[in-house]
Structures are given as C-alpha cells and as structure tokens.
Amino acid sequence: MSRIRNLFHTLQPAELFSRLVIIGVVLEFGLGQLLSPYGSSGHRLLDFASYTMTVLVTFTLIAAIFFLLRRHLSKSKLCVSLLIALPISSLISGALMGWVRVLSGLDPTPVIALRSISTFGHVTIATLLLWLAASGISQHYQRLDALLAERDRLESLKLYAKQEVESLNPEATEAIRRRILADLEPLKMLNARNMISSLILTIEKTIRPLSRQLESEAPTWTPPEPQNRESERINWRAAAVDGTAVKLLNPFYLLLTLSLIATPMNLLRVGPGFAIKFIVVTFLFALPVLSGIRWIFLRVAGERKGMLRILLFLFLYLMCGLAWGGVTLIITLDTPKPLRFLTLCPAFTLVFGFIWGFTVAAQQRASAMELALKNAAGELRWTIARKRELHRQQRRALAHALHGRIQAALAAGVLELERNLKTGEVSEEVLDATWARILDCVQELNLREVSPLEIEVIWEKVQATWSGAVELLLSVDPSLESALKRDLQALATLNDVLPEVIFNSIKHGKATEIRITLSYADARTFSLVVEDNGSAPSSEMKAGLGSSLLDTCAINWSLVHRNDRTSTTLLLPIA
Structure with a gap:
C-alpha cells in the first residue's frame, strides 16, 4: 500500500x-x-x-x-x-x-x-x-x-x-594587530630620527593599504551554486481529500463540462435542436438549482472531516445530479424515454465533480506552496541584507580605526618627535612615552564603530554641503524615525546611503530639485525613495562604488526615469 x-x-x-x-x-x-x-x-x-x-x-x-x-x-x-x-x-x-x-x-x-x-x-x-x-x-x-x-x-x-x-571576528582583528605590532616592534631600539622614518613607513606601507583594502575590497557575494536541489511537489492524496470539500463545488463549470461532453451524443443521436435545448435548459434552470443546493449545504452542513466529509460529498453531488436530471424533464417529457437523463446525470455529476474539485484543490495546494516559498525567500533576502550590511559596517569600522585612530597615533608620534628634535636631542623618556601611547592605541584596535548620527543631524550636514546648489526636501515617517533610533545598524546604513544617493542624483542626473521620502514598506522593511528632476541615467554608465554600496545595503533597489522625473527606490531591512 x-x-x-x-x-x-x-x-x-x-x-x-x-x-x-x-x-x-x-x-x-x-x-x-x-x-x-x-x-x-x-x-x-x-x-x-x-x-x-x-x-x-x-x-x-x-x-x-x-x-x-x-x-x-x-x-x-x-x-x-x-x-x-x-x-x-x-x-x-x-x-x-x-x-x-x-x-x-x-x-x-x-x-x-x-x-x-x-x-x-x-x-x-x-x-x-x-x-x-x-x-x-x-x-x-x-x-x-x-x-x-x-x-x-x-x-x-x-x-x-x-x-x-x-x-571579521576578534581573531581577525588580533591578526591585524599583530601585523602592525610586528612592524612597530623594532622602533623600541631606534633613535628619534629613525623612529620618525619607521613610523612614516608603517603608515604608508601597512596602515593605509590595510584600511583601503578593508573599505573598498568587499566580497563579491557570489557563493557556489547549491547541489542536489530538492523538489517540492503536491501531495496528491491530500489534494484528493481536499477535493471533496463542499465549497469547491462550482455549478457553472461543472454544468459547462458535462454539457460539452453530452453535446456530441445529443447532436448525433437526437439532433441539433435537442442539443441546443439541452444546453439552454441546463444553464437557465439547472444552474440556479445547483447553486441553491450548494448554498444550503454550506449553511446547514458546513465543512466536515473524515468519512463524514466524503459521505457529504457523495450526497451533495448525487443530489445535484438528480436535480439536473429532473430539470431536463422540461424537454424530455414529450419524448419516448423521458427519464434517460435522470438516470445519467447523478453518475456524471459525481465523477466529473470529483475531477473538478481535485483539480482546484491541487492548484490551491500548489499556490500555497508558492506563497510559502516566496515568504521564505523574502525572509532570506532580509537576513542576507542585514548580514551584508553588518559585514560592511564591521569592515568600515576596522578601516576607520586603522585610518583614523591608529594612523593618528602614529602621525602624532611623528609630530611630537619632530618637535622635540627641533629643540635638541630626544630623551629616552620621551621615546618610551611616545612608544607607549602608540602601543596603547594599537592594543585598543577593535570592530566597534562610532555611534551613527541621527536623521536630523545627517540632514543638516547634507543641506550644509549642497546649500545654494540644490533644493532638498525630506519627509520621514515619525514611527520609522523612532525605530531607527533603536536599530543602530539600520541608522548607520542611512548615514552612508543618504549622502550617496543625493550625490548620485546631482553628479549623474544633474538634478537641482531632490525629494527624499523615508517610510515603512512593511514591519521589517523601510523604503528610501529619492525623486529628482535630473536626466535619465545613461545606458553606458558603469556600476561604481555607489551602486556597489546599494547592492550591499539594500534588499533590492531600482532606478526609474518617467515623465521627466528620476526615482531611486531602496528597500532596506530594519529590526
């Protein structure tokens, strides 16, 4: 079995x-x-x-x-x-x-x-x-x-x-720290002038290349294709059970199917006149009767399970077949064999009614499976977008730490040593103090990023940058603004993306009027829409760092030019 x-x-x-x-x-x-x-x-x-x-x-x-x-x-x-x-x-x-x-x-x-x-x-x-x-x-x-x-x-x-x-875990940060310390270790044995040269060389040969690599050389995000894909198929046995539901009885399609099947026999055995009368009577009288029977069954019996459901299905379709056969008496009473359709219609209705119900139930199951897969894919896109953005922010935090705090500490050491050299020889105490400060800064290297700016501050900076050149308007959903204050990752994303999309509108589209709209798309997604009066994007324009940033941050994004307006829409995840 x-x-x-x-x-x-x-x-x-x-x-x-x-x-x-x-x-x-x-x-x-x-x-x-x-x-x-x-x-x-x-x-x-x-x-x-x-x-x-x-x-x-x-x-x-x-x-x-x-x-x-x-x-x-x-x-x-x-x-x-x-x-x-x-x-x-x-x-x-x-x-x-x-x-x-x-x-x-x-x-x-x-x-x-x-x-x-x-x-x-x-x-x-x-x-x-x-x-x-x-x-x-x-x-x-x-x-x-x-x-x-x-x-x-x-x-x-x-x-x-x-x-x-x-x-990009603490072990990776530790590896970068050890590399920097390995370059700085010989400095303890050098005099002031040689230490200055070595510090400058470390900045040029280690710190800056590492920070540029972390900030610009992001992963391609193209993993190998998965192997041994499973298949998703309909459970036909369950669909057959579903097909016995009363609600799946569709009198119109059932009568249409059975009328089409009966037409060849009626045409050849009785004639076209009778065939036409049969179809007219079926839809004029049988259709309302079957619709009424279905309505009564739904109201009185409702939906049942198990053997009762199957018995209800059999009774319903046999009743519909008898009703249909009874209606045909209108055209068969004056014939030698008036009861011929009364005996045939119940059997036909039962057989093809089940086929129809089974077909509809199978399609409903397939549609439900499609919806479940679409929801699963949407959830995965959300998760991937969050992880991509977290990865980008971690790389950027490490790059900023190298390019900012570490490089600043080394450059400050160079300036202090140069200032001391101008006044005379540099003592061992000054060298040790300079080395200790640099060492402390390198030891603090981590993935922590500075807190992102809130929307009002970002917007003030953007307006100050483009003041007098572009007219800028901002519309923010208040509930979204509150949520962004709680989700620092999403707010950090906005810190980077908002200036970038405005810059793209001005640089590529030559826009002079830009409107930014921030609103919820759904409970876990918000949209950033940029509308401007710029020109249409060139088909020859190559993808640059800006579009790479959008690819990384957004679940998806689009650029559309219509009616002399350009619209860029990003869907971004928010927790």
Whole structure:
C-alpha cells in the first residue's frame, strides 16, 4: 500500500490528470450505456464493455501516435502531432467499435462514420479538459522549481554571508594587530630620527593599504551554486481529500463540462435542436438549482472531516445530479424515454465533480506552496541584507580605526618627535612615552564603530554641503524615525546611503530639485525613495562604488526615469 501511495505522490501533473480524465470518460461512456435507455435491451454489460474498450483503445492510440510524431517534431509543433493523433485514433476506434458490436450481435451494421465522429467529439473534449488541468499544475510546478532554486541560492548565500561576518571576528582583528605590532616592534631600539622614518613607513606601507583594502575590497557575494536541489511537489492524496470539500463545488463549470461532453451524443443521436435545448435548459434552470443546493449545504452542513466529509460529498453531488436530471424533464417529457437523463446525470455529476474539485484543490495546494516559498525567500533576502550590511559596517569600522585612530597615533608620534628634535636631542623618556601611547592605541584596535548620527543631524550636514546648489526636501515617517533610533545598524546604513544617493542624483542626473521620502514598506522593511528632476541615467554608465554600496545595503533597489522625473527606490531591512 505504501508503494502505491508513493507512486501516487510522485506522479507528474500530465500523468495524473490523464488518468483521471480517461477514467472519467470511460465511466461516462460505460455508465451511459449501462444506465441509459439508449442501450440495447438485455445487453447492458456488453454495451458497457464495448464502450469502455473503445475509450481505452482510443487514448492508447492517441498516446502512441503522439509520441511517435513527437520524435520528429520540434516542441513548438507538438500541438500538430496531437491534432493528427485525435482524428486518426477516433477513426480507428470508431471502426473497431462498430465491428466489435456487429460481431457481438449488438448491432446489425457497424455505422463507422457515426461512431468515429461521436468518439472524436468526446475524446477532443476530454483531451481539452486534460490539457487545461495538467497545464495549470505544470505551470505551478515550473514556478515552484524556480522558487526552490532561488531559495536554495539564498540559503547558500546566507551561509556564505554568515561565514564572511564571522571572518571579521576578534581573531581577525588580533591578526591585524599583530601585523602592525610586528612592524612597530623594532622602533623600541631606534633613535628619534629613525623612529620618525619607521613610523612614516608603517603608515604608508601597512596602515593605509590595510584600511583601503578593508573599505573598498568587499566580497563579491557570489557563493557556489547549491547541489542536489530538492523538489517540492503536491501531495496528491491530500489534494484528493481536499477535493471533496463542499465549497469547491462550482455549478457553472461543472454544468459547462458535462454539457460539452453530452453535446456530441445529443447532436448525433437526437439532433441539433435537442442539443441546443439541452444546453439552454441546463444553464437557465439547472444552474440556479445547483447553486441553491450548494448554498444550503454550506449553511446547514458546513465543512466536515473524515468519512463524514466524503459521505457529504457523495450526497451533495448525487443530489445535484438528480436535480439536473429532473430539470431536463422540461424537454424530455414529450419524448419516448423521458427519464434517460435522470438516470445519467447523478453518475456524471459525481465523477466529473470529483475531477473538478481535485483539480482546484491541487492548484490551491500548489499556490500555497508558492506563497510559502516566496515568504521564505523574502525572509532570506532580509537576513542576507542585514548580514551584508553588518559585514560592511564591521569592515568600515576596522578601516576607520586603522585610518583614523591608529594612523593618528602614529602621525602624532611623528609630530611630537619632530618637535622635540627641533629643540635638541630626544630623551629616552620621551621615546618610551611616545612608544607607549602608540602601543596603547594599537592594543585598543577593535570592530566597534562610532555611534551613527541621527536623521536630523545627517540632514543638516547634507543641506550644509549642497546649500545654494540644490533644493532638498525630506519627509520621514515619525514611527520609522523612532525605530531607527533603536536599530543602530539600520541608522548607520542611512548615514552612508543618504549622502550617496543625493550625490548620485546631482553628479549623474544633474538634478537641482531632490525629494527624499523615508517610510515603512512593511514591519521589517523601510523604503528610501529619492525623486529628482535630473536626466535619465545613461545606458553606458558603469556600476561604481555607489551602486556597489546599494547592492550591499539594500534588499533590492531600482532606478526609474518617467515623465521627466528620476526615482531611486531602496528597500532596506530594519529590526
């Protein structure tokens, strides 16, 4: 039993729905002959066997012809092979059925043309239903595969980002500290003049290259592609159970499907006039009746679980079928066999109602899986953006410590020694004191960054920089402003990004009017929107340090020029 369940679970959409539709059409043909007054009196089982065999042979021929032609046709011409397979298989099946019935003594003549046309009509409609059902789920599968690939890529990138952040740990800082101390160690044995030269050389050869490397040579953030991707597929067994829900009964689509399937038989056996009346009565009278039955069931019985749910499903669809069959009495009362549809409609409604419910339930499950993967990908992007930005800020803090405090301590030592040399020889005490101050500063090297400026201070500095050259306007959501004061990482990001995007608008777009808007995008994301009157960005403009900064800080960002206005939008994470 477990093997059967596993096989059922791993079926592809086309395989599964082809089985369902074939079963449905077999039952439609077979039950039609078993229950309908059209069947030959006393030979119901033979009728059932002959029609069932015909449908199975037809679909087998379609599959054989289709796959034979597919080897010689491109993917864009697969529909051509299907169009060829349908009439050929219908003609062969019609002839086969006619002669089987003649040899079985059911009919005096084979009536090949009539049977071929009828088979072609039924099979064409069934194939269309198969294509609609399978293509819908197949499209879901394609999107699921793409979302899974994106999720796996983001998972790999998240792990890579975590490793990069951990690489800037105290051990890494200690390694830089030891490198600087190794360069400074010989200074203890030097006189003042040689110490000055060595300090300047350490600044030029060690401190500045290290700070530039930390600040500019950021990681590429392109980890290797993940291997052995898993696949996300619909649980068909659960979808079959879901398909029995009362709320999935759609009277319009159910009656449309069954009317299309009944039309070939009505046209050939009774005539076009009756076929048209059948469709009109179905939608004019049966549709409101079935809608009313569905409404009553939802209000009275609601949704149930387990065996009660299945029994409710059977009762509902049989009731709908009886109601539909009863409505057809309007056009069949004056015929020799007025009850023929009253016996057929319940069976047809039950079979194709389940196929419809199963299809809808499968699509709902696929949509839910897509939504879950999209949410997971969004969460991963948020996490990665935070880690990328943390890594950038740590690198910058270390670079600023080297370029600022360490370099300043070494430069201060150079100036003090030069000042003492001008007044005479430098004593051992002065040399020791200078060395101690430099050593203390190097020992304090760490990843701690100075506290970021608040929005008001940043804006004052930006306005002071561009005063008289550009008109600047700022709009900030008060709740976001309060949140940024609590999230220092996000505020530090804004310290760097806000001056950068304004500078880009002025440098690349020649803007003279810039409006900045800061607002929440959702609970964990805020948007920075820059609108200006600058020109459209050049297609030949290469990505520079500014766009690299945005790539690192933002979850995503975009640059759009429309109606003589340029808009840059960044989505940034906030905790």
